[in-house]
Amino acid sequence: MSRSSGPDRRAHTSGIRHRCATTRHWTIAWDRTFADEEIVATMADRYANFAEFSKEEKLDFDYRIWLRDLSTPIVVLAPHGGWIEPGSSEVAAAIASEDYSLYLFEGIRRGRPHRDLHITSTRFDEPQATQLVGSAQTAIAVHGRRDGNDPRTVWLGGRNASLGTAIAQSIGAAGFEITAAERSLAGREPLNICNRGTSGGGVQLELPRTLRDELLLDVLRLQLFCDAVREAMLASLSA
Numbered sequence: 001m002s003r004s005s006g007p008d009r010r011a012h013t014s015g016i017r018h019r020c021a022t023t024r025h026w027t028i029a030w031d032r033t034f035a036d037e038e039i040v041a042t043m044a045d046r047y048a049n050f051a052e053f054s055k056e057e058k059l060d061f062d063y064r065i066w067l068r069d070l071s072t073p074i075v076v077l078a079p080h081g082g083w084i085e086p087g088s089s090e091v092a093a094a095i096a097s098e099d100y101s102l103y104l105f106e107g108i109r110r111g112r113p114h115r116d117l118h119i120t121s122t123r124f125d126e127p128q129a130t131q132l133v134g135s136a137q138t139a140i141a142v143h144g145r146r147d148g149n150d151p152r153t154v155w156l157g158g159r160n161a162s163l164g165t166a167i168a169q170s171i172g173a174a175g176f177e178i179t180a181a182e183r184s185l186a187g188r189e190p191l192n193i194c195n196r197g198t199s200g201g202g203v204q205l206e207l208p209r210t211l212r213d214e215l216l217l218d219v220l221r222l223q224l225f226c227d228a229v230r231e232a233m234l235a236s237l238s239a
């Protein structure tokens with residue numbers, strides 16, 4: 001899919017809604033081939049970059065790309081969407097709603113080891129993603145992490161301190177827990193896809209699996225979470 005040949009906005013949005021509508025089904029059917037970030041962070045990726053990835057993996061069979069370019073200053077993305085870090089696509093799409101540019105890179109073939117499809121954020125160089133983010137001021141990347149001993153807290157990373165702080169305050173005020181990410185998931189490297197906007201800094205949100213499950217099963221809670229992020233985005237744009 002390219003900018004010129006991709007699905008129109010209506011098709012894109014309806015696709016996401018459809019997937020959200022079936023969330024309960026595929027969450028229950030959750031297999032064990034997902035690749036939550038915290039597990040992957042300690043493992044070598046199968047592919048060093050998208051060029052290697054695309055030689056082996058089939059577009060629209062193993063993975064797919066959703067792209068909506070609205071030329072907004074902030075891009076929302078899920079570089080490990082679909083089955084790679086389940087729920088990250090849906091949360092990213094809900095944050096973007098119909099108002100912000102959106103990019104989803106999704107593992108879609110059931111029953112395969114989806115962590116193979118994980119290209120770590122500092123080496124995530126799929127051309128449409130780097131072009132979209134590179135043409136915006138900043139980006140918010142949504143990821144999924146393993147619960148570990150903390151199934152509630154969003155880990156905040158990225159180089160955009162002002163937007164990150166605003167999101168942390170807004171999410172906290174909405175009743176969610178959020179803290180600075182541990183070093184391995186801090187997202188501070190300039191090459192991290194979230195930091196490739198013209199400002200040189202973006203935001204990375206790592207949601208634990210339990211929280212992702214809750215958000216996907218409770219549309220009002222998902223709305224509450226995403227409204228909090230969007231409020232911070234809007235405030236940063238008008239600052």
Ligand SMILES: [Zn+2]
Pocket residue numbers: 037079080085142143144
């Ligand atoms: Zn991720």
